[in-house]
Amino acid sequence: MDKESFVRRIFALIGLVLLQVLFLNRICLFGYVTPLFYIWMIVRFDSSMKRSGILLWAFFLGLIIDLFSGTPGLNAASATLLAMFQPGIVKLFVPLDRHDVLVPSSASMGGRPFAGYLLLMAALHHTVYFILRSIPLGDWTVLVLKIVFSTLLTFVLMLVTEHVSRGSGSKR
Secondary structure, three states: OHHHHHHHHHHHHHHHHHHHHHHHHHHHHHEEEEEOOOHHHOOOOOOOHHHHHHHHHHHHHHHHHHHHHOOOOOHHHHHHHHHHHHHHHHHHHOOOOOOOOOOOOHOOOOOOOHHHHHHHHHHHHHHHHHHHOOOOOOOOHHHHHHHHHHHHHHHHHHHHHHHHHHHHHHOO
């Protein structure tokens, strides 16, 4: 990884941690819905990254979120698991003849495949996170509501972010 992309990732990590810890963690709509937008960094890892690099970045991102959120290991475990599956999930949504470096986005994958990718990534992360958070498993209805609606809110936030970043990128 070159120095420029490393610095860019550090700033992205800091920005996502601040956004998650200072603003998004305070949202709890109807007692069930909490956006976990910090996974945006994991979602956007490009296909040229080594799996060990993806895992390390995700682990430290989750660990930092855990330190500031008082959730010992929940985000680190969820983020690391998501990072483990990220390269394989990207391949599910990208045509097989692609061999170049791919940064997951609506421009590189197409709108519908990218939306499906985002939804699957958010659902996987949120399912693991909320199941770990709910141990011992109690009320399944509440657990399912938290997973579904938090996934949907995070998905919408990621779609909006993609749309805004794509729109600002085309004006340059």
